[in-house]
Amino acid sequence: MSLSHVWVQNGPIKTNNKISLGWQVSSDLYGDNKTHLYASWTSDNFHNTGCYNLRCPGFVHTNKRTYLGAPMTNISSYGGTTFDFVTYIYMDPKTKNWWIQIDGTDLGYYPAKLFSNLTSADKVGWGGRTLTPHGSLSPQMGSGHFPDKNLYDACYFRTMTFENSSRIRFGPERYQTEKYIDKPKCYDLTYYGNAYEDAPGHLLYMLEFGGPGGKCDDKLVHF
Incomplete structure (x- = not known):
């Protein structure tokens, strides 16, 4: 899976x-x-x-x-x-x-x-996961390629937001975030924050993740 x-x-x-x-x-x-x-x-x-x-x-x-x-x-x-x-x-x-x-x-x-x-x-997240029988090769995640800063080569989330109690949407600031990667040799995740623009004047909260898999067992990456 x-x-x-x-x-x-x-x-x-x-x-x-x-x-x-x-x-x-x-x-x-x-x-x-x-x-x-x-x-x-x-x-x-x-x-x-x-x-x-x-x-x-x-x-x-x-x-x-x-x-x-x-x-x-x-x-x-x-x-x-x-x-x-x-x-x-x-x-x-x-x-x-x-x-x-x-x-x-x-x-x-x-x-x-x-x-x-x-x-x-108390927590929201974005990411990917694989599941495989123990001892077998793990499948690809996303496109099967690592994040490479060339947007859209890897699997991605863009325009990431969450809501507060007043139903106002915010993008995740870096101080609010943590990332978890089980096997960096098989999968990776890169969060770009609001470093990119989706349209003039509109900041784009974005992350890329995924990888080729391999000898990883059951692994996940999340943010």
Whole structure:
């Protein structure tokens, strides 16, 4: 399995409440090697609760056009056309339900009652993960190439923001951030902050991540 996701979480690691949203390649889950839209949830760090997509009760689907687990048709190629899409996880301030959104359209929500400690998030993150049988070669992450400061060669997140309690969006400042890389020989992550402009006068909070994989076992990079 190889995936890219944004997530929100709260609580200590043993009882971690978490929602993730992104894309995923997993032959075990989908029976193919295509890229699929995915989301996941847990209220105890996956010890007894949570799952991918609709593989367990929880997510309330409201969209008639697409669904969790749907194959994604626009796929980027290294050195070729690059595609991206907008992912957004947000909490309804009245119901406390957590909604997930793709390209400005709601897919559905995770009811507040699923969670033991997610009335707010104490951490948000962006990054990637791979999973492989122990002792076998780890797959590529993203494009299969390391970040190289040549934007869009590696997998990326751009226009990264989070919301405060007043629903005002901010880009992550460096003092608020930390990064975690399991195996730097296999994968890497570079955060550029607001060093680039997406359009004149509009700063672009951006990171690149990924790599070729190899002898890594189960590894992840996140920010």
